[in-house]
Amino acid sequence: MLEVVVLGVLAVAAASLDAVLAGGPGPFREAARLLVLERRTTPQADRLLARIGAIALPLAAALAALVVPFGGHAALDTRVGVVWFNAMEVVGWAAVWLVGWGANSAFALVGGYRFIAQGLAYELPHMFALITAALAAHSLDLRAIGAAQGGLWFGVWMPVAFAVYLVSALAMAFWGPFGAPLGADIAGGAALELPGPDRLVFLAGRYGLLAVASAVAVPLFLGGGGGPVLPAWLWSLVKTCAVLALLVWARRRLPVLRMDRFVQAAWVVLIPAVLLQMLVVAVVVVD
Amino acid sequence: MGLRERLRGFAARSPRPFVVSAADGTGDRLAVEAGLRARRWRPAVSPAETGVLVVCGHPGEALAEAIDVVWSAMPGPRARIRPDELDGIEPDGLESDGLESDGAPRGAASPSDDVGMADRADDRDGLRLDVLHVPLGPVLADWPAGLRLDLALQGDVVQSAEAVIVDAGGGSFWAGREAARRLDGAARFLRVAGWADAARRAAVLRDDVLDGRPVRDRFEALERTVRRSRLLRWMTRGVGNLAPDAVERHGVPAWCVGDVAGRLDGWLREIGAALDGGGTPGGHDRDEALVSVLPELVTGADLGQARLIVASLDPDLAAVTARA
Incomplete structure (x- = not known):
């Protein structure tokens, strides 16, 4: 279970880095502020649904963290880690939708819509990127995929799949350029009406998802725990921190993407590109 | 304790x-x-x-x-x-x-977030969908002060809109401060576009211009960043396109013609020119006319586009004479 705890700590570190980059108060102060905020709800809100959604997000992140390997060891001993990670990530869709729907508020509802459209855009390219790495390693086990990159990292010889994975990591955590579901233009979107403590839980879940998505990039594309001198678990940690820092940094550096334009690019450009990548990988692997 | x-x-x-x-x-x-x-x-x-x-x-x-x-x-x-x-x-x-106390609602919901009554109508694809009546503003972040847009939404697409001036008058703060006005507009536009970093830089430049500090180099750097952003151009090109005949029909200034991307480009040019001390564009903005073109511009747009359109026109209602 140590791996899950480490990812939790990384999520807090990501929130701290984000606060520094934004020039705002740190995550603990913000958490205290949200905790003492009075509960209030909109008329006829479905509080149960909204609360289920808020809790589902960190739960999904924690469950996904079970299969993330540091070095060669993951909390849960399973041979289908890639599938498990993918399934937990999709739980996030339900979480955001329930939160947006449950508030009985127009902007929150629009935030929910936006995330569903975003899912339609990123999920297929994302799954093909996962499958490409799994195909090359002949395994759905994240530990085996990490160990299969002795000579050359998958990220190096399948750059399209790696790039698509990084894009989809931002999208699944509705982060930065994919932050429209919680957009400032709709006053905070899906999270608009969440009472303070629920908001804290929900946003913590988002950082958790971001940390897990960063950590999964390491066995998939960055050679897992491979590297000189340092022990394997430490290499995993160092690489995870690097990916996580990159994703956090990207948040404020790019404008937000609207799905009315991005969906088209995702289907016309990203899906064919990653399929082509998979074809190349398949040919190389079969040889 | x-x-x-x-x-x-x-x-x-x-x-x-x-x-x-x-x-x-x-x-x-x-x-x-x-x-x-x-x-x-x-x-x-x-x-x-x-x-x-x-x-x-x-x-x-x-x-x-x-x-x-x-x-x-x-x-x-x-x-x-x-x-x-x-x-x-x-x-x-x-x-x-x-x-x-677990959530007994205190007072009414804010006007901007109550779903209210939904009725039904055909949408642009001929589907029968719920219509929500949602006001944008007047209490909304990065929104022109005193403006309210009453929208009829299906999903997040605006089916019809009406612009209401809720608060006006007092005299424009920006008279003789063209560069700062556009920097402020750009900062709020960039925040609406979700680009926090660029927005922050624009806001700092605005404050420095007002304080009389030199900003020329930093402005050029910001201008390069914004102009080079393919993502921003991709998201703003073709949005909120105002036809040239609107200049006569509504009396809006000529810089408004074109799309959101074009208007932002125009602002950047205008700021550059104003910082050089030259060519302040003639006359003021006829802000009331800017409000009057909003309904037809946002109709058919989605909510995100509508926010960008309003931010790219940025009417200053302090310059509009208050009505009884």
Whole structure:
């Protein structure tokens, strides 16, 4: 279970880095502020649904963290880690939708819509990127995929799949350029009406998802725990921190993407590109 | 001293105020934004996520009413302050039972977030969908002070719109400050576009221009960053396209013709020219005309596009004569 705890700590570190980059108060102060905020709800809100959604997000992140390997060891001993990670990530869709729907508020509802459209855009390219790495390693086990990159990292010889994975990591955590579901233009979107403590839980879940998505990039594309001198678990940690820092940094550096334009690019450009990548990988692997 | 009081004391040192401005509140708003930056506080994007409300300027009756509705629905511990009171925020004495009271709604919902009654109509694809009547503004972050757009939405697509001037008059803060006005417009536009970093740089430049500090080099760097952003161009090209005949029909200034991307480009050019001390564009903006083109421009757009369109026209209602 140590791996899950480490990812939790990384999520807090990501929130701290984000606060520094934004020039705002740190995550603990913000958490205290949200905790003492009075509960209030909109008329006829479905509080149960909204609360289920808020809790589902960190739960999904924690469950996904079970299969993330540091070095060669993951909390849960399973041979289908890639599938498990993918399934937990999709739980996030339900979480955001329930939160947006449950508030009985127009902007929150629009935030929910936006995330569903975003899912339609990123999920297929994302799954093909996962499958490409799994195909090359002949395994759905994240530990085996990490160990299969002795000579050359998958990220190096399948750059399209790696790039698509990084894009989809931002999208699944509705982060930065994919932050429209919680957009400032709709006053905070899906999270608009969440009472303070629920908001804290929900946003913590988002950082958790971001940390897990960063950590999964390491066995998939960055050679897992491979590297000189340092022990394997430490290499995993160092690489995870690097990916996580990159994703956090990207948040404020790019404008937000609207799905009315991005969906088209995702289907016309990203899906064919990653399929082509998979074809190349398949040919190389079969040889 | 219990845990709750300690938490509250710890949190109170960095509140997250929601800032709302009356038409004549621009000067106050700039002071508040600078004050927040200096204290390393961040503004809230909605009144629902905070208990601290800052009211800039002097709201007229209609706007004051809208602000009261929002205020009554904000979660405690609450404080409603003037722009010069950032250091003396005293939350109301919300008792601990208030913290535990589980969600009985206090007061009405804010006008911007109540779904209200839904009816049904055919959408653009001939599907029968719910129609929601949703006001945009007047209490909304990065929104022209005093403006309200009454929208009929299907999903997040605007089916029809009506522009209402809720608060106006007081005289424009920007007279003779063209560069700062456009930098302020650009900062709010970039925030609406979700580009926090560029927005922050534009806001800092705006404050420096007003203080008479040299900004030419930093502005050129920002201009390069914004112009080179393919993502921003991709998201703004072809959005909110205003046909040339609108100049005659509505009396809007010529710079408004074209799409959102074009208008932002125009602003950047205008700021550059104004900083060089030359060619301040003639006449003022006929801000009332800017409001009158909004309904037809946002109809058919989605909510995100509608926000960009409004931000790219940025009417200053302080320059509009107040009506009875």
